[in-house]
Amino acid sequence: MTTPLLFTPLELRGVRLRNRVVVPPMLQYKGEAGLPVDWHAINVGRFAAGGAGLVFVESTKVERRGAGTVGDLLLSEDRFVEPISRLARVIAENGSVPGIQLGHSGRKARGRFPWQQRGPLERSPEIPDFDAWEPVAPSAVPFAEGWPAPRALELSELPGVIDAWAQAARRAHRAGFEVLELHVAHGFLLHSFLSPHANRREDAYGGSEANRMRFPLEVIEAVRAQWPEDKPLFLRLSMEDDAGWGPDENVRFVRAAKPLGVDAIDCSSGGTTDKPPSLPTVNTYGFQVPWAAKLRREAEIPTMAVGLIIHGDQAERILQDGDADLIAVGREFLHNPNWAVDAALKLGLDGYDVAPVQAGWWLSQRAKRGFGGNPSTWQTGRAADD
Numbered sequence: 001m002t003t004p005l006l007f008t009p010l011e012l013r014g015v016r017l018r019n020r021v022v023v024p025p026m027l028q029y030k031g032e033a034g035l036p037v038d039w040h041a042i043n044v045g046r047f048a049a050g051g052a053g054l055v056f057v058e059s060t061k062v063e064r065r066g067a068g069t070v071g072d073l074l075l076s077e078d079r080f081v082e083p084i085s086r087l088a089r090v091i092a093e094n095g096s097v098p099g100i101q102l103g104h105s106g107r108k109a110r111g112r113f114p115w116q117q118r119g120p121l122e123r124s125p126e127i128p129d130f131d132a133w134e135p136v137a138p139s140a141v142p143f144a145e146g147w148p149a150p151r152a153l154e155l156s157e158l159p160g161v162i163d164a165w166a167q168a169a170r171r172a173h174r175a176g177f178e179v180l181e182l183h184v185a186h187g188f189l190l191h192s193f194l195s196p197h198a199n200r201r202e203d204a205y206g207g208s209e210a211n212r213m214r215f216p217l218e219v220i221e222a223v224r225a226q227w228p229e230d231k232p233l234f235l236r237l238s239m240e241d242d243a244g245w246g247p248d249e250n251v252r253f254v255r256a257a258k259p260l261g262v263d264a265i266d267c268s269s270g271g272t273t274d275k276p277p278s279l280p281t282v283n284t285y286g287f288q289v290p291w292a293a294k295l296r297r298e299a300e301i302p303t304m305a306v307g308l309i310i311h312g313d314q315a316e317r318i319l320q321d322g323d324a325d326l327i328a329v330g331r332e333f334l335h336n337p338n339w340a341v342d343a344a345l346k347l348g349l350d351g352y353d354v355a356p357v358q359a360g361w362w363l364s365q366r367a368k369r370g371f372g373g374n375p376s377t378w379q380t381g382r383a384a385d386d
């Protein structure tokens, strides 16, 4: 049997992933004053032990004022390096490659938890730095009704923000992360510079498409100067935001970004407005995959597909079709943190060899000794749904 592509190693610069299964960044809303707690280690550890090739730590903010909500992690100062390095260690010790996403929420900063009805946070004595936690953006255009107008960044402030990204990248390297992803999606700061809807600037950073690309490209360049040559750099993009930034714009952006040292694109969508996406396919299996395929083909860059990729056979088909090079599985890993072990078994591999030996040996013994039943997660896969 030939090894399924999903479980074929991939090399990017000097980093080798044991397979193509990626856990994308997922906020835990549990940081304390920007620092990770035990839960963050448990969370990333269970995904690494569950067989993923690459596990990303959540969107970690490059500036305090870029925090999306209470509980965000920070890499805005050197003192954050040592505590977050524990997460990189836990991932690596469990056989996976440690990645981290850097972010800045821009005009969507200072928000409520998703389960408390999304919206801006209200002033409260529990947030002593409420005023310093100021939403900033390319222009003073509020994210949605009920949100405050962000303060438009002065031209003279932009180099400082670019440097914040670069310094956070330097810290991510020092903390032991091997893959870095810049959050250029979901309506946050870098995406909002690209957006003709959110960016109404009249200087060199707004107006024409080339001008709107300037700030994110300068960030990428500054980050690359701090992020080692042998470590891969990913971007997460909103391939369609339903507000003027779509697939063709992204192809042009990636063609400009790639020569700056970008290695792969994580193809997501949405976030510029609070309107639900207009895509007819939005709640269907792999709805964002066609964009990963388009970008891979037209910008000639490795892509990561994400969004309702649920089953191993579904993931394998995306790779076999040449639509993407990596498969990110988010919420389904929350449902089943052993997703990669499970997918390997269902694709006909031993599977238990990607689990830590303390579990894998027992489980493979159980199978070898002729136990005739199936694991509790057993269902045949997407093919059964079609």
Ligand SMILES: Cc1cc2nc3c(=O)[nH]c(=O)nc-3n(C[C@H](O)[C@H](O)[C@H](O)COP(=O)(O)O)c2cc1C
Binding pocket: 024, 025, 026, 027, 028, 058, 059, 101, 183, 185, 186, 236, 268, 306, 307, 308, 309, 328, 329, 330, 331, 332
């Ligand atoms: C709890 C949770 C937190 C998330 N946090 C982030 C984040 O920090 N950065 C980001 O780019 N996307 C974030 N996302 C989006 C996921 O990375 C992923 O793109 C999305 O869940 C779709 O993939 P899925 O259908 O496999 O879950 C988050 C999603 C969830 C469910």
